[in-house]
Amino acid sequence: MNKTTFIRDLKASLSYHFHQIEEEKELISFGIYTDGDASTIGIYYNTRQFLQDTLADLDPNAENYLEEKLYYTFFMEEWIADISERLEEERLSELNDRIDKFGSKEYENGNENYKDEIFDLFVKALHELKSEGLFKKEKDDFFLHLEVSDSWIDKEMLNRISLLHSKERFIQYQQYAKDNNA
Numbered sequence: 001m002n003k004t005t006f007i008r009d010l011k012a013s014l015s016y017h018f019h020q021i022e023e024e025k026e027l028i029s030f031g032i033y034t035d036g037d038a039s040t041i042g043i044y045y046n047t048r049q050f051l052q053d054t055l056a057d058l059d060p061n062a063e064n065y066l067e068e069k070l071y072y073t074f075f076m077e078e079w080i081a082d083i084s085e086r087l088e089e090e091r092l093s094e095l096n097d098r099i100d101k102f103g104s105k106e107y108e109n110g111n112e113n114y115k116d117e118i119f120d121l122f123v124k125a126l127h128e129l130k131s132e133g134l135f136k137k138e139k140d141d142f143f144l145h146l147e148v149s150d151s152w153i154d155k156e157m158l159n160r161i162s163l164l165h166s167k168e169r170f171i172q173y174q175q176y177a178k179d180n181n182a
Helices: 003-020 048-056 065-074 083-087 090-108 114-131 155-162 167-181
Strands: 027-034 042-047 143-148
Touching: 003 042, 003 083, 003 090, 003 114, 027 048, 027 065, 027 114, 042 048, 042 083, 048 065, 065 143, 065 167, 090 114, 114 143, 114 155, 143 155, 155 167
Parallel strands: 027 143
Antiparallel strands: 027 042
């Protein structure tokens, strides 16, 4: 798999999905959700209003309020939607085929690090889009993310996520990771 071409095509797909989210929605989160084998790409987002409505249902006096607030802020499965399911974009489907084939080939060849290589490509695409200004209209608390289903948030994943955020936002994410890795 040509990684440069893959990143270019992934960025184009992410940008397309990002622009398809209705303009009147104030986004707070956007990112890639993948399975533990790194063989699929889902594109999730959350709006400020959806998060606020969710947090309004929590008891602010509860002992675990902060933990729950971070959970709903950072855990993709609690976000408003997987936009990739709704749009069924052909380019994203093709990207999914490419990473599935790459992963299968690398696994057969004994490359135990192929998943990390794919995760790194995902983060690189998100980071480049951020650097190119795709998310410049979003507020300071906007959260870019890569999440792997049913996976422990290890040191490598923390390093990846740290590339996407300010120190303050990353500290919040670290607390979420600590609370949810226990």
